[in-house]
Amino acid sequence: MYSLKEELYTQRLNRFNLAFKRQIPDRVPILFMSEMWPVHHCGLSSSEVLKNPLLFFDAFKKTFSEIYIDGLYSLGNLWIESLFNTLNNTGSYVLSDGIVNYEERNSCYMDVSDYYALIKDPLKFMLNEFFPKKFEILSYGDTRSAQALNQAFQAYRDHRQKSMYLFEQTENVLGIPVLARTVASFGPDILHEFFRGFQGVVTDINRCPQLFLEASSVLTSCITEMKMKIYNTPEDGHIVMIPLHLGTFLKPKDFEKFYLPFLIQVLELYTRADYTVCLFLENDWTPYLEYFESFPKGRILGIFEYGNLHEIKKRVGNYLCVAGGMPISQLAYGTKQQCIDTAKRVIDECAPGGGFIFTTDKLMLSLNDGRFENIRAAHEFVHEYGKY
């Protein structure tokens, strides 16, 4: 017997998938992008939720019985506190009010001289050179290291089991697709975020460009191969999420040489294997839209943080499905009517022809990122007005 929730889930997932293919679904899909917003909205403790991801389910159940959505971009719990605690390192992230913040100074464990080992074998480098620097306990190579790694494994396994259960419950019980099956990255962003830091990569681009290029290429291949092994069912209608960070902070000439080739490389690898890729285009990509012509054909979705979405859709709508449109600043500080007016304008401008998903311009991290009444009103409006 096909349940109502199953039917709803299938309808919603199909809605997104038609948009991914730049076709016209029955209505404009509404994507909800948040980390802790539902948790705070329901009065739950964010630190408790991070310890026990199953609590997210209570937050989702209440929040999305009040606010209409077609899908969640992810579960919102990327950071695994217990894993890092057992290895005596907080990772590159710090917590404040349940919001996970990136800490640049913790991402510089690699020296320039390490490039050679990384290029030779990126996985071996991560395991044998990078991890012992990042996690001192693993550098001993004795029983203490083995015990710590075993404890980290128990913590990871526990988190994984809970996350998988949360994923299944959200999709099967609530009928809400959780789109991102995995969050991926590629060469230049990995070097920037995990290995060299911003100052490091900018210096490397100028002083040892060939090493940066070679490392970017092998890292892109290695990480993509691992990700495809982990998420090996690209036909399931879900997505690989790739946030883009370093690119728009480079000079246009450097962007062309040190970022674009690897963005195209990672898109080619995934789309050739029939994955749907979602690029979270952080910062303003307006000056870079001309490069989208060189993107491979395939299911690519772009969430735009800044820029005129109407212009963006006109310029790149033939290459990728466009998502965004609702500024969280207005959800936080505007009136209900202002939010509805914006939603109407966005639908009028961007929905025609399909290949469009309505969502916020940024992730809603904390409760202050959007007033409940405004989000509910905007989503209710789009759900009705966004019918094709």
Next chain:
Amino acid sequence: MEEKKTVEMLFDDLKKSHEEEFGEEEMEIIIDEMILSMLF
């Protein structure tokens, strides 16, 4: 004197000790996921 093990060797030991529980293929996936999570 205890042999000093690389992290790769430590992961191999971990893999072997849980292979029966998860099966070889699934255990490899879990380890890969864990390694990538540790990059953060």
